[in-house]
Amino acid sequence: MNGRRCRICGNETGNEIIIARERQLGLGDVFEYIECSNCKCIQLKDIPSNMDKYYPPEYYAFDEPRFPSKLNRFNFFLKKSLINHYMGYFNPPGFLLSFIFDHPFPWIRKREINFNSKILDIGTGAGRKLLSLQRSGFRNLTGIDPYISSDLIYEKGLKILKKDISEIDDKYDFITLHHSFEHMPDPQHVIKHLSRLLNPEGVIVIRIPVGDCHAWHKYREFWVGLDAPRHFFLHTAKSIEILLSGTDLKTDEIVFDSGPLQFIRSEKYMRGLTMSAPDDIFTLEELKRYRDESEMLNRSKQGDMACFFIKKKSEPNN
Ligand SMILES: [Zn+2]
Structure with a gap:
């Protein structure tokens, strides 16, 4: 068995080894990654049998959510109007507000879902994102995460279940994975179940750091997106x-x-x-340049994070 075989496309030739260290927590443990010469997916060579050490209790994804503040009736109405506008449903207050406020959930596209759509978030941690959706008017929300200590039941029926994707049976209109897919050891298993759980007209949103991008080529083992060893796969458009x-x-x-x-x-x-070192090591000009350069990279499809919108092939009108 070739230890350098790509676990996505099977390619065995020309794959490069990269030595990386755990840096987020400052542990310094050393790991080997492989970059596939064919699909460009970067992948952790040997996944540690016990990852607990790398997800300490204070790890942000499992923090008790800071509750998004509850809005009074009027502000709730305005927020819903704004989101309705961005979801493609014309209404005068939402239209006017959109001149002042950006889309609070830019990964929701026009005419794709509404406040009643059945939404599943996978790898949701304690459910901060779902709470935020609920407090913006979405009514049908479920989250799953096998690593939370027990099920979490919030107000108005929002449920976060301690479950793996294979243990869910319902069908959903909108399935999201916000920076969780790269932490999962078996992407083929996840994709198979995503297909099973999606309604024929539904949409899957996978948000991940991506390989073969400008920051990867510039920083290599120091690229923050690598996040060894928590990120098992840094995908590309081709590997997806x-x-x-x-x-x-x-x-x-x-x-x-x-x-x-x-x-x-x-x-x-x-x-x-x-x-977490303070940002004052950078000048204001440098920070502005980083912001401008990020926007430029996004436009030229070279940014280090991407949002993949995925649908069924058999969808009508396509
Ligand atoms: Zn490959």
Whole structure:
């Protein structure tokens, strides 16, 4: 068995080994990654049998959610109007508000879902994102995460279940994975079940850091997106395509949504600092340049994070 075989496309030749260290917590443990010469997916070579050490209790994903503040009736109405506008349903208050406020959930596209859509969030942690959706008017929300200590039941029926994707049976209109897919050891298993859980007209949103991007080529083992050993796979458009081939799913659109942290945090790692070191080591000009460059990279599809919109192949009108 070739230890350098790509676990996505099977390619065994020309794959490069990269030595990386755990840097987010400052542990410094050493790990080997492989970059596939064919699909460009970067992957952790040997997944540790016990990852507990790398997800300490204070790890942000499992924090008790800071509750998004409850809105009074009027503000709730305004927020719903704004979101309705961005979901493609015209209403005068939402239209006017959109001149002042950005889309609070830019990964929700026009005419795709509404407040009654059945939404599943996978790898949801304590459910902060779902709570935020619930407090914005969405009514039908479920989250799953096998690593929470027990089920969490919030107000108005919002449930976070301690379950693996294979233990869920319902069908959903909208399935989201917000920076959780890269932490999962068996992407083929996840894709197979996503296809099973999706309604024929539904949409899957996978938001992940991506390989073969500008920040990866610039910073290599210091790139913050690598996050050894928590990120098992850094996919590319090509490796996602390969994962979906042989299923009834296809990529509908890829939107790059990287930000200045790709520079700020990677620069800190290069200088031997931890992620939480203060930003005052950068000048205001540098910070502005990082923001501008991130926007430019997103436009040229070279940002280090992307949002994959995935649908069923057999969808009518396509
Ligand atoms: Zn590959």
